[in-house]
Amino acid sequence: MSDAVSALRNLFEVLPDxxxxxxxxxxxxxxxxxxxxVFGYLPDELIGRDHQMLLPQRYRExxxxxxxxxxQQGQAAAMSARPSLPALAKSGDxxxxxxxxxxxxxxxxxYAVAIVRDAATARVRPGDAPPQSQSDALTTLGNRLALSRRMQRAIAAGRPFALLFLNLARFRAFNEQHGHRIGDEILRMVARRIQTQxxxxxxxxxxxxxxxxxxxxGVASAAxxxxxxxxxxxxxAQPFRVSDVSGAVGVNVGGALFPRDGRSEDDLLLAANLAMYRAKRSNRAFWIEPGGGAKP
Structure with missing residues (x-):
C-alpha cells in the first residue's frame, strides 16, 4: 500500500459509513x-482481495x-442520488x-473510493428524530421508538397495515455455547435477512x-x-456461517392487521405477540387468527 493511501486510514476510521x-x-x-x-468482514479480511467478492454473482460481469x-472517466456519484443496491455479506446474505x-x-x-451505507439507515427524513434515537445500535434496524411512531402515524391516518412479531428459535443455544460476540453477529445476520424482505x-x-x-x-388481509x-x-431459517460457526436459527412469527385486530398500538402489539406464541405452541413458522382478534 502506498504512503498516500495509508494516510487516508485515519480519516476513514472516524467515518460512520x-x-x-x-x-x-x-x-x-x-x-x-x-x-x-455492513458486510460482516474485518478490514484485514478484505485487504488484497478482489472487490467483486462483495457483489452478488449475477452482477459481477x-x-x-x-x-x-x-x-477512466469517474465522476463522483452522490449516495442520495443512487437507489438501494444489493451487496454480498460474509454470511452469504x-x-x-x-x-x-x-x-x-x-x-x-x-484509486476508486466507495462510501457504503446500509440502506436501512438512509431513510430518516427531515423532521424525524435523530437517527440514533430511532435505530438499534447493534443491527442498525429501527428500534421500539421507531415502530411506535410509525404505528401512531398510520393509525391516525387510518391507513391499513400489518404487524409481524418475530421471536428467534435456537438463538439462545448459539449465544450460550459460543458467546455474545457470535450471538451479536447472528443477530446482525438475521437483521440483514429481514431487511431484504x-x-x-x-x-x-x-x-x-x-x-x-x-x-x-398497506397490507390489509391475512391472505x-x-x-x-x-x-x-x-x-x-436458511443456514449460515458466522466466523467459524455454522448452523441455522428458526423463527416464530405472529401477525396482526390494522384495523381488524385492534385500533391502538397496544392492542395490535398484544395481538401480534399472542399470535407469535400461538405459532410457537403449534410448532409453526407463522400464525394469525383466522377470524381476527388475538386469543391467548
Missing part, C-alpha cells in the same frame, strides 16, 4: 472498521465493465446498500434481545400477509 479503496486492478487496498457492520469505465463513488489520484496511481415503505425493527418486528404498509410472513421466516 463503510469506506473501501480499490486500485486499478480491482483489489481492495484499504477498508475501515465500519465494513464489519456487468459491474466489471462499468468499473473499468468509471476508473444480500444486503441492501447505497453507495457514493469517487476516483482519486495518489502517488501517480488512480421489506419494501421501502415498510419498517423493520429490533424490539430487543432476539425479538424483531416488521410493519408492512396477503401469509406469503410475506412465510417468505420472511424462510429467509431467516
Amino acid at each position: 463503510a469506506c473501501i479503496v480499490v486500485d486499478e486492478g480491482g483489489k481492495i487496498v484499504l477498508a475501515n472498521a465500519a465494513v464489519r457492520r 456487468s459491474h466489471a465493465r462499468l468499473q473499468a469505465q468509471f476508473m 444480500e444486503v441492501p446498500v447505497t453507495i457514493a463513488l469517487a476516483t482519486i489520484e495518489l502517488g501517480g496511481a488512480r 421489506v419494501r421501502a415503505d415498510d419498517l423493520a425493527v429490533r424490539i430487543g434481545g432476539d425479538e424483531f418486528a416488521v410493519l408492512l404498509d 396477503l400477509l401469509e406469503p410475506r410472513a412465510t417468505a420472511l421466516a424462510d429467509s431467516i
Whole structure:
C-alpha cells in the first residue's frame, strides 16, 4: 500500500459509513472498521482481495465493465442520488446498500473510493428524530421508538397495515455455547435477512434481545400477509456461517392487521405477540387468527 493511501486510514476510521479503496486492478487496498457492520468482514479480511467478492454473482460481469469505465472517466456519484443496491455479506446474505463513488489520484496511481451505507439507515427524513434515537445500535434496524411512531402515524391516518412479531428459535443455544460476540453477529445476520424482505415503505425493527418486528404498509388481509410472513421466516431459517460457526436459527412469527385486530398500538402489539406464541405452541413458522382478534 502506498504512503498516500495509508494516510487516508485515519480519516476513514472516524467515518460512520463503510469506506473501501480499490486500485486499478480491482483489489481492495484499504477498508475501515465500519465494513464489519455492513458486510460482516474485518478490514484485514478484505485487504488484497478482489472487490467483486462483495457483489452478488449475477452482477459481477456487468459491474466489471462499468468499473473499468468509471476508473477512466469517474465522476463522483452522490449516495442520495443512487437507489438501494444489493451487496454480498460474509454470511452469504444480500444486503441492501447505497453507495457514493469517487476516483482519486495518489502517488501517480488512480484509486476508486466507495462510501457504503446500509440502506436501512438512509431513510430518516427531515423532521424525524435523530437517527440514533430511532435505530438499534447493534443491527442498525429501527428500534421500539421507531415502530411506535410509525404505528401512531398510520393509525391516525387510518391507513391499513400489518404487524409481524418475530421471536428467534435456537438463538439462545448459539449465544450460550459460543458467546455474545457470535450471538451479536447472528443477530446482525438475521437483521440483514429481514431487511431484504421489506419494501421501502415498510419498517423493520429490533424490539430487543432476539425479538424483531416488521410493519408492512398497506397490507390489509391475512391472505396477503401469509406469503410475506412465510417468505420472511424462510429467509431467516436458511443456514449460515458466522466466523467459524455454522448452523441455522428458526423463527416464530405472529401477525396482526390494522384495523381488524385492534385500533391502538397496544392492542395490535398484544395481538401480534399472542399470535407469535400461538405459532410457537403449534410448532409453526407463522400464525394469525383466522377470524381476527388475538386469543391467548
